[in-house]
Amino acid sequence: MPHSNTIHESLTAVFQVRRFLADVSAGRGSARHPELAVLLWQRALDPQKGTWSLPGGRLRDDEDLDTSARRQLAEKVDVRELDHLEQLSVFSAPDRVPAPRRIASAYLGLVPLTTEPALPSDTTWHPVAALPEMSFDHRTVVDHARTRLAAKLSYTNIAYALAPDTFTMSTLREIYCAALGYDVDTTNLQRVLSRRRVITPTGATAPSGRAGGRPAALYRFTDSGLRVTDEFAALRPPS
Amino acid sequence: MPHSNTIHESLTAVFQVRRFLADVSAGRGSARHPELAVLLWQRALDPQKGTWSLPGGRLRDDEDLDTSARRQLAEKVDVRELDHLEQLSVFSAPDRVPAPRRIASAYLGLVPLTTEPALPSDTTWHPVAALPEMSFDHRTVVDHARTRLAAKLSYTNIAYALAPDTFTMSTLREIYCAALGYDVDTTNLQRVLSRRRVITPTGATAPSGRAGGRPAALYRFTDSGLRVTDEFAALRPPS
Numbered sequence A, B: 001m002p003h004s005n006t007i008h009e010s011l012t013a014v015f016q017v018r019r020f021l022a023d024v025s026a027g028r029g030s031a032r033h034p035e036l037a038v039l040l041w042q043r044a045l046d047p048q049k050g051t052w053s054l055p056g057g058r059l060r061d062d063e064d065l066d067t068s069a070r071r072q073l074a075e076k077v078d079v080r081e082l083d084h085l086e087q088l089s090v091f092s093a094p095d096r097v098p099a100p101r102r103i104a105s106a107y108l109g110l111v112p113l114t115t116e117p118a119l120p121s122d123t124t125w126h127p128v129a130a131l132p133e134m135s136f137d138h139r140t141v142v143d144h145a146r147t148r149l150a151a152k153l154s155y156t157n158i159a160y161a162l163a164p165d166t167f168t169m170s171t172l173r174e175i176y177c178a179a180l181g182y183d184v185d186t187t188n189l190q191r192v193l194s195r196r197r198v199i200t201p202t203g204a205t206a207p208s209g210r211a212g213g214r215p216a217a218l219y220r221f222t223d224s225g226l227r228v229t230d231e232f233a234a235l236r237p238p239s
Helices: A065-074 A138-155 A168-180 A186-195 B065-074 B140-153 B167-181 B188-197
Strands: A008-023 A031-042 A054-057 A084-091 A102-110 A124-128 A199-205 A217-221 B007-021 B033-041 B054-056 B085-093 B102-110 B122-125 B197-205 B216-219
Touching: A008 A084, A008 A124, A008 A138, A008 A168, A008 B065, A031 A138, A031 A168, A031 B216, A054 A065, A065 A084, A065 A102, A102 A138, A102 A168, A138 A168, A138 A199, A168 A186, A168 A217, A186 A199, B007 B065, B007 B085, B007 B122, B007 B140, B033 B140, B033 B167, B054 B065, B065 B085, B065 B102, B085 B140, B102 B140, B140 B167, B167 B188, B167 B216, B188 B197
Parallel strands: A008 A102, B007 B102
Antiparallel strands: A008 A031, A008 A054, A031 A124, A084 A102, A199 A217, B007 B033, B007 B054, B033 B122, B085 B102, B197 B216
């Protein structure tokens, strides 16, 4: 049977905006700008021993792909800390890994800024802008996930899954800048997100930083599930 | 081997907005309102003989899924007539079809209004609002494809793949109404699509209908590829 050896697997790019330390080796790093990071584990065995892989693995006979992706992730990071998980696309090039053929259903997962999941010893966060040597086509999967995230930041409220429960506009701007990879103006961001009712003021303020100054207003995301924030007014169903 | 019998297949919901005839059996039907239609073929053999299926089939060892989906479609409809083809998601419930297990990568395909593809004798267009008895989970795939199309109509220019090269606003409104399943106001649609530069006037006009009256302006889609038409101004990269 020519088809009998094909394996189906899930592969998830789990993203978090994280504040990486400038100098970890000195034992006391200073906080840097937040960066978009992806969760990777290092292969202890061949093929491609030493390269870094996305979490994932083989689909079982008794589960569907979403269940399988969550099960595989549970081995690397507590899935209760995932605020968003969605299918990206299927990577099915016949030669994407050495035989036997593996067809990979890729997922995008998001973890909020303030969460610090416990990780196994072979697993760590890497800045997406400075990836280590990646296994097989996993770098392409990361690129694809990042493109999807950037697109959805522009027409949905998906940033809720990267933000803490409440946040200042300054923090939210850092999250958008890190996830998009370019600078965003705080005032403009606040105006657009408020007009579309993506974010809501909580009425509370954040404690002043060491520098003092006026306390900053705290916001939250209006909805906790994904929604398209800009349906054409012209296209809304009659209410 | 517990995994050796799994088959991977593609399944494509090909949509077209079509003017169905009110009474085909009388040989001379009268034109009705356009409706969203999907391309289905009727199974001549068991399992589920007589039910209607989406075009698709088994992934070959030497092709990826996109190639496979286009190849399978070529047997039902000339793929040069497809203006858009995108992956939806994977249908992987272990019991979705009788054994052996089949994992289906679902696609959305779009054919423009004025195209009339030649079809094999077992294949025909059905209004999405009045589907016949469908095979397996194919109705769920159609629902999923329709939901994706409606969402993308609200934040992308995807309607280019359903519209003729040039069209009046009246025709474009019919396409949006049929694809969305509810009424849309022509003036509002024109205002929103023009402001976002989704459509452009050609400068020409359509011939008057039998009723006479003022000739209607012809429009075209500004871009021939898919793009998100509403990136937040705040989120655009610096130019």
